[in-house]
Amino acid sequence: GENVEQHPSTLSVQEGDSAVIKCTYSDSASNYFPWYKQELGKRPQLIIDIRSNVGEKKDQRIAVTLNKTAKHFSLHITETQPEDSAVYFCAAGYTGGFKTIFGAGTRLFVKA
């Protein structure tokens, strides 16, 4: 069945360093890959997404890359700040499908 694997489960970085979270999906029909950020006690919110016709997308300090052949996509956060500390979820969905499959999440700690 459909599956999204996410690594690492926990990531601790020093403020100013970069953080990379990686995901692998199983359904080759997937063509939409969102990333959600969930701060403690709050709702998940979309921070960036990418579609399969694009290999990379950047928004300020956040970038996402997609390798459709390998079924991998990654989130890159540069110049991390303490407020980046949260749980990050990757997900995969596809046009015509009705659900989005989420990864298990990565808890990011940014140490000041």
Place this chain on the structure above:
Amino acid sequence: DSGVTQTPKHLITATGQRVTLRCSPRSGDLSVYWYQQSLDQGLQFLIQYYNGEERAKGNILERFSAQQFPDLHSELNLSSLELGDSALYFCASNRIAGGDNEQFFGPGTRLTVL
């Protein structure tokens, strides 16, 4: 504020009981998704409705059921509750039925089963 509302915010009940969680999607959204998030766990997809019809099912237990009403709000019914059902339940909405668009999450309902 995403525009998605959920009530109640907190719910404490006993094992064996039945509860109903309510979700109102963003204005104009036709799809509602329900997720379960246990402590330190990911988002487990339960079920999706589009314009009143069930469209997709995840690992939803038989003790759980949901529906979407003509005004597009949705209710998740949990019965014969067990300790393991304690979790944060989110609903999300978006405008279309497809899995290729952003979902807007509500604030969640925290269910505690004692």
